[in-house]
Amino acid sequence: MLNKAGRDIPMNLPCLEGREVYQGEFALATNARRAGRPVRATRPGENKVVASIDEVIEKAGLKDGMSISFHHHFRNGDYVMKLVMERIHEKGIKDLTILSSSLAPCHEFLIDYIKDGTVTAIETSGLRDALGKFLSTNPGVLKRPVVIRSHGGRARAVSCGEAHIDVAFLGVPTCDPRGNATGMMGKAACGALGYAMVDAHFADKTVLITDNLVDYVYPYSIPQTDVDYVVEVEAIGDPAGIASGAIGITKNPVQLKIAELAAEFLDQADIIKEGFSFQLGAGGAPLAVAKFIGQKLKEKEVVGGFGVGGATGVLVGMLEDGLIKAIYDTQTFDTTAAASLHDNPNHIEMSASMYADPWTDCMTNYLDVVFLGATEVDVNFNVNCMTDSNGILMGASGGHSDTAAGAKVTVITCPLIRGRLPMIRENVQTVITPGTSVDVIVTERGLAINPNRQDLIEKFKDSNLPIYTIEELQKMAYDRVGKPQDVEVSDKDEDVVAIVEYRDGSIIDVVRKPLL
Amino acid sequence: MLNKAGRDIPMNLPCLEGREVYQGEFALATNARRAGRPVRATRPGENKVVASIDEVIEKAGLKDGMSISFHHHFRNGDYVMKLVMERIHEKGIKDLTILSSSLAPCHEFLIDYIKDGTVTAIETSGLRDALGKFLSTNPGVLKRPVVIRSHGGRARAVSCGEAHIDVAFLGVPTCDPRGNATGMMGKAACGALGYAMVDAHFADKTVLITDNLVDYVYPYSIPQTDVDYVVEVEAIGDPAGIASGAIGITKNPVQLKIAELAAEFLDQADIIKEGFSFQLGAGGAPLAVAKFIGQKLKEKEVVGGFGVGGATGVLVGMLEDGLIKAIYDTQTFDTTAAASLHDNPNHIEMSASMYADPWTDCMTNYLDVVFLGATEVDVNFNVNCMTDSNGILMGASGGHSDTAAGAKVTVITCPLIRGRLPMIRENVQTVITPGTSVDVIVTERGLAINPNRQDLIEKFKDSNLPIYTIEELQKMAYDRVGKPQDVEVSDKDEDVVAIVEYRDGSIIDVVRKPLL
Incomplete structure (x- = not known):
């Protein structure tokens, strides 16, 4: 079906069932509601700090088929996704959807987990390097095409429950034992935590992973009321990969x-x-x-x-x-x-x-x-x-x-x-x-x-x-x-490797396997 | 039915249908979800600042039978509830539930609005002076007994949708045109806005009323994403009634x-x-x-x-x-x-x-x-x-x-x-x-x-x-x-003037009309 951007969207794809094609920037009505995560009562004497990632995966009840989220505030210096995915892989949990605010070259390791069925779906804003190439040229390696969302589109999808997060694993540079967290301090300081704030608020379970656990955090970007568990690890990221010095103005x-x-x-x-x-x-x-x-x-x-x-x-x-x-x-x-x-x-x-x-x-x-x-x-x-x-x-x-x-x-x-x-x-x-x-x-x-x-x-x-x-x-x-x-691309439906959501959730384009 | 606090709760009251009696501090399971308010998209070029309370009442779609909320951060210096209720009364809107985080002596004017059917239900943490006496001695003047909640119980009830707010009218001492608001500055500065924060987040429509509209507010207690409309008025409260000087230690x-x-x-x-x-x-x-x-x-x-x-x-x-x-x-x-x-x-x-x-x-x-x-x-x-x-x-x-x-x-x-x-x-x-x-x-x-x-x-x-x-x-x-x-009190069901919710929403007691 031709959409308003003039793209022919194969609406017969199973993953597009019930979806709308793009109809213009502000065309779709917004009669949705914000999603509501299950409430969880912490009891007096309970301690949210969990000893290890292994333990928190169990406590959070992670199971085959669930969706897990990560943020990309650590860019190419991120250690958190690997720390978590290694333990998930070790436990043999399969068929996971990775809902990351974006993916960097350091997340190339996901290729192995895709190949062995640990990861079967990916939703992200960005894809690069080896992982981008792998997913562009191997249709069917995931159970459905990659979903590409804008930052605003992802916030929308998470906020209204369209992109449901079972467990959010969020690296935070500084955090207190109750889960009040900030990105402004700590050895992995990354500044704002804008993407993480959304996930923490709407995920069914929110796990914070930090390498700087302190008594009190203020101001906090993520409040303890949005947090289920806290895990302390040696290092959540490589400062050099997280933020460069001042980005200069081009000399080109x-x-x-x-x-x-x-x-x-x-x-x-x-x-x-x-x-x-x-x-x-x-x-x-x-x-x-x-x-x-x-x-x-x-x-x-x-x-x-x-x-x-x-x-x-x-x-x-x-x-x-x-x-x-x-x-x-x-x-x-x-x-x-x-x-x-x-x-x-x-x-x-x-x-x-x-x-x-x-x-x-x-x-x-x-x-x-x-x-x-x-x-x-x-x-x-x-x-x-x-x-x-x-x-x-x-x-x-x-x-x-x-x-x-x-x-x-x-x-x-x-x-x-x-x-x-x-x-x-x-x-x-x-x-x-x-x-x-x-x-x-x-x-x-x-x-x-x-x-x-x-x-x-x-x-x-x-x-x-x-x-x-x-x-x-x-x-x-x-x-x-x-x-x-x-660029010559396959016209077969099964060779659609990604769908591109417009920010309102309608489908603005699809990415097809190139015939290289 | 006798509850765990030894109180006999008349569970046959219509307002208690489907409710639980108090069974112990942490006895009730918490399988609820957080409530999700309807999403509302602000379009580019749209202006949230509305000229008057009259206009905002219309824009917010306030109708007979709805629930409206207020906060009590201005204590006995609050002007906001009166400003709003006078306009509502003028418009002839009836059968409203007032969901206020508490009520102070300055809210005595509600008696007239109860008598004429503008207000037909009240849910609050506190009740005092003339209004407290009026409601204690006039069973049936409201369509159901007053609901008394603790601060935590109210936050719970609002968060999980048990206490649904159609429109929140929240006085804020400083606010920007997009609705980022704080209580820390302004002539009606009251400090924290803890009760207002909950209402703003969960109300179907959130209206901020301020007497200090500035370009930018940070830090904000209420973010613009929780706000539908902003109204500027002359004064939202009497500073002398909002906060005394340092409360001293008793000499008694x-x-x-x-x-x-x-x-x-x-x-x-x-x-x-x-x-x-x-x-x-x-x-x-x-x-x-x-x-x-x-x-x-x-x-x-x-x-x-x-x-x-x-x-x-x-x-x-x-x-x-x-x-x-x-x-x-x-x-x-x-x-x-x-x-x-x-x-x-x-x-x-x-x-x-x-x-x-x-x-x-x-x-x-x-x-x-x-x-x-x-x-x-x-x-x-x-x-x-x-x-x-x-x-x-x-x-x-x-x-x-x-x-x-x-x-x-x-x-x-x-x-x-x-x-x-x-x-x-x-x-x-x-x-x-x-x-x-x-x-x-x-x-x-x-x-x-x-x-x-x-x-x-x-x-x-x-x-x-x-x-x-x-x-x-x-x-x-x-x-x-x-x-x-x-104290001799009426034992008639129709003489129950208030029900007291425990913080988990169960009924810990009822207040009956005293036989003076």
């Missing part, structure tokens, strides 16, 4: 050129003004835009409103310089930002629900502008940030479609050509963000405004900026490197 | 004598030690105990763990002097404590669920000792703090039964005689806290240990303290002022 001249053009667009569109709010993706060009925004705020002598994170040192610098009033942060990207979250009261932690859940009052709805990267875009302004030029799962849905739907202006920064491949396609391989959410695509050679935004086109009709139609930009690329070949 | 010699004896007991029972945790009621004698605890901690050169509030300046002083490590606070009693909550990171706000909800992991379960007052006690150690010597509703269930059930040692402080009436009765007029939760009753003439606590009786067998049986204490009082007459 193409990225800088794109950023400069994007900033000029922003300026001429009159978006940079008193109280304006924005989010910058953590990629090269979007982050470089921050510098230009900062300069412009200083020139105009106005103070912006809030920036939304994924917080970085660059954003923190703007807060500390008084250029913006607040940062709302669901996931902290570098150590500078983690320190800021701990020390600066105007650097505000938020749950993934508050960040981007479309079925609540999320901050992405209050964005004036968002800058986002893309793996590729197409002439309908659709964006792919999930599959590579070979059709392999290698990216993440992240907050891309969430912010794009909410922001008043969505700016996609994308090089015209990457590795001799043109980045503006006839049709993107995988639609993560629908073109109707995208207002401007900025490349190093020029920018294109979405024809939906006649107001912007009118505003820029006398601009000195290099403004083209998307087709003109595409032709520039084709003229230089030729028209690219389409 | 009887109270001081009781406090001294209670502290001596505590010392000899070896409870005051490194890391011990406690709660002190806000009454005269319990608060005076703090001074003795402080002295003892200094003498022993040990540091206590946490104190639980209802926080007062006295408790804050202990925190600031380094005598305890933390305060957990659900409701702040004086301006000194409100300032501390704002400034001291070890003064920790908690929801009423985290405070006392028996169906989660509540802090009351971690108490080593609690000191509580009483209106009267009986020879079975049952405590009444709800009805006066004429059988009139005039007190509050509060956290009495919650803390008593959770604490390792529960100390009741009560004068032997009050106004020429002996305070140890054969049977208390109304059981709020069952005797099985009470370990020691301390009077100015001596103390009695509950025979259930043979361990304590053994420990004190050679003590120099004036230890008696409860019957001996009772006799001392009778010898001085004679045996009191029982």
Whole structure:
């Protein structure tokens, strides 16, 4: 069935029974209720601290066929999933669904557990490297296709029970014996715990795993009322993999050129003004835009409103310089930002629900502008940030479609050509963000405004900026490197390796096994 | 039907259909789930700030027969309930259930709204003065008896949907346009918002009413994801009625004598030690105990763990002097404590669920000792703090039964005689806290240990303290002022004016109309 993004969704797939296809950003009615986990009464004298992961797996009642969740605040430094999965594997528990907020290269070990039936389903925002390639090329290795969700979509699905979590195993950098936990302190400090907060609140059983057990934790991101058990281990992550030092601004001249053009667009569109709010993706060009925004705020002598994170040192610098009033942060990207979250009261932690859940009052709805990267875009302004030029799962849905739907202006920064491949396609391989959410695509050679935004086109009709139609930009690329070949993929239903949920739970696309 | 507290509960009352009688502190199984409110998607560009209470009543869809909630953090300085009820009354909406965390003398205006059918049911922790007298003596004026709940019992009932809230009208001293709110700042600053936090999270619609609307609020006690509408008004409360200056320690010699004896007991029972945790009621004698605890901690050169509030300046002083490590606070009693909550990171706000909800992991379960007052006690150690010597509703269930059930040692402080009436009765007029939760009753003439606590009786067998049986204490009082007459009450089912829920939702007692 063709959906509103023009994708043909094989609704006869068993995993799509009863599901809706994508019908537009805000088309679906929201008559759901928040899910309610079973209540659990702790008795006086009871101790939540359990001696080992083995013991907590038993106490939590983990059984074949259940769903278990993890978060990705530790990025590629995560030890928790492996610590837990090794013990689960040892116990011979099978047929588990892994519901992780995302998956990093360090989770490659899952391949073995998929092969032996320990893991039979995966739901995630991102998939990379060996695991991405394995799942892209081995349809049927899981009992159903991978489910790809945006951060807001996952918060929604968990909050309303669509993605049910039997047991959440959540690494927390600091925790007290009752389960009050924070990511702001401890040797594995990661800053915000926005994804973990949602899982802890809605999972049937919540297990916290920490390497820093202290008497009292405040402020706590996760309250003891959301926690069933606490386990102390030697180490929950590798600090070097959890957060780099301050993420710097790119020195790549193409990225800088794109950023400069994007900033000029922003300026001429009159978006940079008193109280304006924005989010910058953590990629090269979007982050470089921050510098230009900062300069412009200083020139105009106005103070912006809030920036939304994924917080970085660059954003923190703007807060500390008084250029913006607040940062709302669901996931902290570098150590500078983690320190800021701990020390600066105007650097505000938020749950993934508050960040981007479309079925609540999320901050992405209050964005004036968002800058986002893309793996590729197409002439309908659709964006792919999930599959590579070979059709392999290698990216993440992240907050891309969430912010794009909410922001008043969505700016996609994308090089015209990457590795001799043109980045503006006839049709993107995988639609993560629908073109109707995208207002401007900025490349190093020029920018294109979405024809939906006649107001912007009118505003820029006398601009000195290099403004083209998307087709003109595409032709520039084709003229230089030729028209690219389409990725050939299997058209068999059983070769669908992933389904892509839009943030409201409708199906915006599927990923099919590439015929390499 | 006789319950475990020895009270005869008329289970044939229509309002008790399907309910359980009280069967012991932790007897009932907890197979409930947390309730899930309907999700509500805020769209980009939507503004939650509504111009008036009139408008918000309409937007929230308030209709005849619904349940509306309020909190009592503003105590006798509350303007919010009146502001809302006047507009509701004006609109002619009828048959409402008022679910307030408590009711103060300033809510006397409800009498008129009860008489004209605007309000037909009341559920609360406390009832006082004219409203208490009116409801005690006018059975049938409501469509069902008043429901009295403890703070933990109310958090439980709201959390699991037993007490369903259609619309919560919550006064918040500071709030941003999206609904992030705190009680720590603003002209009506009240400190913690522990009761409001629960209502905001579980109500079908949550309306915040503030007199201090600012751009950003952090830390927030209530997050925007729990809020549907925000209304700004001139004033939400009278600061003088909201919080007094620092509540001082009593100068009443009887109270001081009781406090001294209670502290001596505590010392000899070896409870005051490194890391011990406690709660002190806000009454005269319990608060005076703090001074003795402080002295003892200094003498022993040990540091206590946490104190639980209802926080007062006295408790804050202990925190600031380094005598305890933390305060957990659900409701702040004086301006000194409100300032501390704002400034001291070890003064920790908690929801009423985290405070006392028996169906989660509540802090009351971690108490080593609690000191509580009483209106009267009986020879079975049952405590009444709800009805006066004429059988009139005039007190509050509060956290009495919650803390008593959770604490390792529960100390009741009560004068032997009050106004020429002996305070140890054969049977208390109304059981709020069952005797099985009470370990020691301390009077100015001596103390009695509950025979259930043979361990304590053994420990004190050679003590120099004036230890008696409860019957001996009772006799001392009778010898001085004679045996009191029982309050005569109606035995008709239709003259039940209130039912008293134990914290787990079972029925521990009913209040019958007194035959004055």
